[in-house]
Amino acid sequence: MVILAAVLLLIGLALLAYYLLVLTEGVFLGRRLVVWLYDRVAKRYDALKQFDSDYEEAFLARPLLFRLADMTEPHLLDVATGTGRVPALLLGHGAFRGRITALDASSEMLAQAAQKLAPYRGRVTLQHSPAAPLPFADDTFDAVTCLEALEFMPSDAAALAEMVRVLKPGGLLLTTRRSDWEGKLFLHRYRSRDSMTDLLRALGLYQIEINPWQVGYEQVWGVKVGRMNYEG
Numbered sequence: 699m700v701i702l703a704a705v706l707l708l709i710g711l712a713l714l715a716y717y718l719l720v721l722t723e724g725v726f727l728g729r730r731l732v733v734w735l736y737d738r739v740a741k742r743y744d745a746l747k748q749f750d751s752d753y754e755e756a757f758l759a760r761p762l763l764f765r766l767a768d769m770t771e772p773h774l775l776d777v778a779t780g781t782g783r784v785p786a787l788l789l790g791h792g793a794f795r796g797r798i799t800a801l802d803a804s805s806e807m808l809a810q811a812a813q814k815l816a817p818y819r820g821r822v823t824l825q826h827s828p829a830a831p832l833p834f835a836d837d838t839f840d841a842v843t844c845l846e847a848l849e850f851m852p853s854d855a856a857a858l859a860e861m862v863r864v865l866k867p868g869g870l871l872l873t874t875r876r877s878d879w880e881g882k883l884f885l886h887r888y889r890s891r892d893s894m895t896d897l898l899r900a901l902g903l904y905q906i907e908i909n910p911w912q913v914g915y916e917q918v919w920g921v922k923v924g925r926m927n928y929e930g
C-alpha cells in the first residue's frame with residue numbers, strides 16, 4: 699500500500715513538473731524561470747522549431763510588408779525576438795527598407811539572434827530587457843511585433859500596454875494568441891478572440907483583425923489610434 703502511494707505520488711509530481719515546466723514553460727513560476735528555460739534551450743531553438751522559409755515568407759513577411767508598405771523607412775520593434783526570427787526575415791527581404799530594434803529578456807536567445815543578424819549590422823539593434831516596462835519613450839516606433847511570447851509574460855495586458863505606448867499614433871501592432879487546446883492549459887491566462895479584441899480596443903487600437911496562422915497560433919493585428927482619430 700505504501701509503495702503504491704509512493705508510486706502515485708511520484709507520477710503526480712512528474713505530471714505536475716511536466717505541466718509547469720514543459721506545457722506552460724514556467725509561466726506560473728515567474729519570469730526568471732521562463733527566461734532561464736529559454737536560456738537553456740537557446741542553442742537548439744531554431745532546430746526545434748524548424749521554421750519553413752516558404753511558409754514564413756507567405757504568412758509572415760508578405761502580410762507584414764503589405765501593411766508597412768506606406769511607411770518609407772519604418773523603425774520596427776520586435777518584442778521577445780528570441781533568436782531573431784522577425785528581424786532576419788525582414789532584413790533579408792529586399793522590400794524592407796527600415797531598421798529594427800529587437801528585444802528579449804533571455805541573453806542566450808539574444809546571443810543566437812546576434813549571430814544570425816551579424817550581416818545586417820547598422821540596421822538592427824539588440825536590447826536585453828523584459829517586455830514590461832519597455833526602455834523606450836512614448837510614440838517611438840512605426841510598428842511593433844511580438845510573436846509567440848505574450849502567453850509566457852507575467853501580464854500580457856501590461857506587456858501589450860507597453861507596446862501600444864511606444865507605438866506612434868497610426869503605428870502597426872502584430873502579435874499572436876494561442877488558439878489550440880494547449881492554450882487553455884494556461885487557465886485564467888488564456889485569451890479568447892473576444893477577450894483579446896476587447897483588451898486591444900481598451901488599449902487604444904482599432905482595425906483589429908485576428909487571422910488563422912501556424913499550428914496553435916493566430917495572428918492579431920491592430921493600429922494605434924492616431925491624432926486624426928482624436929480630432930475627427
Ligand SMILES: C[S@@+](CC[C@H](N)C(=O)[O-])C[C@H]1O[C@@H](n2cnc3c(N)ncnc32)[C@H](O)[C@@H]1O
Pocket residue numbers: 729732733736777778779780781782783801802803804807827828829830844845846847850851852
Ligand atoms: C517562443 S519564443 C518566441 C521567439 C520569437 N518571437 C519567435 O517567434 O521565434 C518566446 C520568447 O519570449 C521571450 N520572453 C519570455 N518572457 C519574456 C518577457 N517577460 N520579456 C521579454 N521576453 C520574454 C523568451 O526569452 C523567448 O525568446
